[in-house]
Amino acid sequence: MKPPRGIAIRIAFLLLPIAISLAIGAALVIAVGRDPLEVVDALWKGAFKDSRKLGGVVNFWIPLTLVSIGLVVTFRAGLWNIGVEGQMMMGAIFASWGAQYILLDESLSPLLNIVLIALAAVGGMFWAFIVGILKIRLGVNEIFGGVALNALVNVISIYLISGPWQPRIGGSAQGTEPFPAPALLPEFSARFPTNLFMIAVVIAAFLIVMVMLNATRWGLNLKAVGANMRSALLLGVATERTSLSAFLVCGALAGIAGSYRVLFTFDNLRPLASGGIGFLGLLVVLLLSIRLLWVPLIAFAFAAILTGSTRLQIALQLDSSLAGVLQGMLVLFVILFHGVQEVFFPQTLDASAPSPTHQGGELQASRGSLPHRDGGDLEGVK
Amino acid sequence: MNQELLNTLGSIVGTATPLVIASLGETITERAGVVNLSLDGSLALAAVLGFAAAWTAQEAGMVDPPMQIALGIAVAMLVGALIALLVGFSSIKLRRDQVAVGFVLTLLAAELARFLGADFTRIPGPQITRFNIPLLEQVPILGPVFFQQNLLVYFSYILMFGIWFWLFRSSGGLTLRAIGERPEAAYARGARVQRLRYWYTFLGGALVGLAGAAYSLNVKPGWSSPPAMQGDGWIALAIVIFGGWHPFRVVLGAYLFAALRAVSSHIQTNGLVIFGQEISFPFVLLNALPWLLMIVTLLIVSGGLTERLLAYMPRGVQHRLRAFLRSDPPKALGTRFEME
Numbered sequence: 001m002k003p004p005r006g007i008a009i010r011i012a013f014l015l016l017p018i019a020i021s022l023a024i025g026a027a028l029v030i031a032v033g034r035d036p037l038e039v040v041d042a043l044w045k046g047a048f049k050d051s052r053k054l055g056g057v058v059n060f061w062i063p064l065t066l067v068s069i070g071l072v073v074t075f076r077a078g079l080w081n082i083g084v085e086g087q088m089m090m091g092a093i094f095a096s097w098g099a100q101y102i103l104l105d106e107s108l109s110p111l112l113n114i115v116l117i118a119l120a121a122v123g124g125m126f127w128a129f130i131v132g133i134l135k136i137r138l139g140v141n142e143i144f145g146g147v148a149l150n151a152l153v154n155v156i157s158i159y160l161i162s163g164p165w166q167p168r169i170g171g172s173a174q175g176t177e178p179f180p181a182p183a184l185l186p187e188f189s190a191r192f193p194t195n196l197f198m199i200a201v202v203i204a205a206f207l208i209v210m211v212m213l214n215a216t217r218w219g220l221n222l223k224a225v226g227a228n229m230r231s232a233l234l235l236g237v238a239t240e241r242t243s244l245s246a247f248l249v250c251g252a253l254a255g256i257a258g259s260y261r262v263l264f265t266f267d268n269l270r271p272l273a274s275g276g277i278g279f280l281g282l283l284v285v286l287l288l289s290i291r292l293l294w295v296p297l298i299a300f301a302f303a304a305i306l307t308g309s310t311r312l313q314i315a316l317q318l319d320s321s322l323a324g325v326l327q328g329m330l331v332l333f334v335i336l337f338h339g340v341q342e343v344f345f346p347q348t349l350d351a352s353a354p355s356p357t358h359q360g361g362e363l364q365a366s367r368g369s370l371p372h373r374d375g376g377d378l379e380g381v382k
Numbered sequence: 383m384n385q386e387l388l389n390t391l392g393s394i395v396g397t398a399t400p401l402v403i404a405s406l407g408e409t410i411t412e413r414a415g416v417v418n419l420s421l422d423g424s425l426a427l428a429a430v431l432g433f434a435a436a437w438t439a440q441e442a443g444m445v446d447p448p449m450q451i452a453l454g455i456a457v458a459m460l461v462g463a464l465i466a467l468l469v470g471f472s473s474i475k476l477r478r479d480q481v482a483v484g485f486v487l488t489l490l491a492a493e494l495a496r497f498l499g500a501d502f503t504r505i506p507g508p509q510i511t512r513f514n515i516p517l518l519e520q521v522p523i524l525g526p527v528f529f530q531q532n533l534l535v536y537f538s539y540i541l542m543f544g545i546w547f548w549l550f551r552s553s554g555g556l557t558l559r560a561i562g563e564r565p566e567a568a569y570a571r572g573a574r575v576q577r578l579r580y581w582y583t584f585l586g587g588a589l590v591g592l593a594g595a596a597y598s599l600n601v602k603p604g605w606s607s608p609p610a611m612q613g614d615g616w617i618a619l620a621i622v623i624f625g626g627w628h629p630f631r632v633v634l635g636a637y638l639f640a641a642l643r644a645v646s647s648h649i650q651t652n653g654l655v656i657f658g659q660e661i662s663f664p665f666v667l668l669n670a671l672p673w674l675l676m677i678v679t680l681l682i683v684s685g686g687l688t689e690r691l692l693a694y695m696p697r698g699v700q701h702r703l704r705a706f707l708r709s710d711p712p713k714a715l716g717t718r719f720e721m722e
Contacts, residue, residue: 028497032497032498032500080481080485082485134681138681138684138687139684139687140677140680140681140684141623141680141684144619144620144623144676144677145680147613147616148616148620148674148676148677149673151613151673152670152673152674155666155667155669155670155673158666158669159666162666163664163666279489283486283489286482286485318500319496319497319500321493321494321497321500322497324490324492324493324496325490325493325497328486328487328489328490328493332486332490335472335478335482335483336472336476336478338478339472339476339477339478342476342477343475343476343477357478357482357483358478358479
């Protein structure tokens with residue numbers, strides 16, 4: 001037993017992906033003729049300069065954490081819910097409908113807020129349900145179903161904004177009119193502009209899903225379906241219902257995340273209001289190999305980079321997509337180095353849990369990489 | 383036949399070319415058992431870097447126009463091939479899931495394209511010039527539609543027949559299909575499974591890169607953000623499934639999508655008149671058509687629904703219709719092969 005060596009390698013594999021991503025990021029920045037240190041400075045100031053900026057970070061953190069929690073659920077069931085972005089958007093559309101057409105007395109504003117958030121959850125579930133049915137009953141791979149539904153909801157939102165919901169004056173494709181004040185989620189304070197109720201919702205969602213995944217039969221079923229659909233079915237798990245429930249939970253959380261974008265961040269419905277947060281959530285969960293515990297922390301780091309990047313354009317005339325490049329590289333190298341560690345230093349790894357980034361050695365992938373074949377597998381069992 | 387229709391058909395063939403090349407590239411990659419899910423981002427990154435290379439060569443004034451284009455294409459192909467190799471390497475050597483790596487690469491490449499393309503947004507650059515094929519261009523109907531295009535388009539025809547011939551009429555193609563269907567059997571027969579998978583992933587990726595260049599140097603010259611081809615990578619991946627991993631059907635699918643898009647954009651600019659009646663509805667909704675078509679085609683070929691409908695058909699028809707409609711992926715697609 002030589003634990004020190006193992007630990008050194010472990011730490012090295014934790015830090016290497018970060019170091020390499022930063023190094024390549026720095027090289028890119030130098031390549032376009034800027035100073036990497038200035039970029040770091042801009043990112044930091046953009047995210048943490050004062051409590052207002054910190055509020056901005058929290059406002060990205062809230063929807064990002066919500067979708068990431070939802071995606072942990074679908075990944076547990078072995079499902080690639082790329083449609084999460086569209087589910088956010090559908091939630092945003094449902095909430096926007098309510099914000100414009102449900103009239104409540106001003107004094108009932110908190111009640112209206114809750115109604116709208118619930119409505120958004122229903123919207124997200126509706127869009128997730130379609131992906132789920134297409135996948136589970138009709139054999140359409142959820143990746144392609146999700147991509148198509150993401151595009152469809154964008155068409156719908158642009159239609160609504162330029163058609164039935166266009167502002168009375170100067171109707172364009174920019175966005176609807178701002179929603180009436182009672183429908184909007186209130187700011188905690190001008191110096192810390194975020195919404196405390198939604199933070200509470202995020203914490204509640206985190207705790208509930210944590211318990212559901214680890215202490216209920218449903219959580220166990222989910223894991224069984226994700227690990228091996230066929231065995232789960234033979235063990236008597238209602239695989240179709242379990243998979244569909246995973247989609248619905250994720251859709252509901254994504255819908256709520258979408259409502260925050262329109263009821264707090266923008267105050268109206270805009271095209272692409274989801275802003276890529278759903279995709280970012282996929283990156284967060286892939287980075288963590290679907291470990292829920294660390295989701296809030298990593299989501300916070302990603303939200304900070306995202307918020308900070310808005311300053312790049314102003315301070316350095318650099319495109320804010322640098323944030324996405326850094327995040328993407330980080331996740332890529334974490335995945336790759338996990339592979340390097342597993343192949344070349346297997347003794348430094350714990351017995352690994354099933355992970356969406358790991359590929360089974362068996363020829364017939366049990367948890368299908370191209371899941372439209374799963375339907376065929378199951379038919380043979382029946 | 384009226385000239386306007388011929389022009390439209392000709393432009394459909396032209397605009398379909400990137401989709402054709404990208405989906406043919408992905409077809410051979412997937413035939414070898416590897417899924418390169420990074421297409422959507424690869425196309426964008428290859429497009430912008432290909433354009434940047436061609437533009438830089440033009441500005442430097444070092445070489446003549448055909449060489450600028452060639453340089454742009456070479457860079458784009460290299461970009462596509464390298465991204466694909468990364469997918470292959472992470473799967474074959476590092477045992478990572480192809481879908482996970484491909485998806486992350488899609489997002490990363492798209493963001494990288496946006497970042498690197500910021501300085502190249504909306505500037506004119508070199509373009510591929512039209513080249514009519516002598517004699518063939520004068521064939522009625524076929525001439526104006528297929529043979530008054532550019533070299534890239536002609537290459538896509540050759541590519542389609544070439545891949546078909548390689549897959550189904552050559553011993554190398556037999557091995558290719560074998561490593562995607564039954565790699566252990568192919569290995570036992572002496573095929574170098576891993577090496578071939580690397581090779582076909584590389585080749586398929588290079589074609590995806592070429593498709594990227596086909597956007598920025600031909601179909602939608604230049605670069606803009608969001609890129610013109612956004613979403614086409616996913617459509618190409620769906621076309622491969624719809625096409626049943628067969629080059630002819632894949633190309634048919636690509637033309638189908640391009641035609642649908644041409645029709646919907648024609649209606650959006652010119653309005654819709656049926657039997658002298660002007661029909662009006664929110665034309666923005668037409669942008670949904672390609673994605674609806676994607677879902678419908680996948681529904682048809684993916685089993686579930688088709689099987690249910692087939693059950694109502696007479697037995698004799700059932701069999702033939704199933705063979706016609708269904709498309710089954712290479713059996714070892716997306717899985718890893720380990721030599722014992």
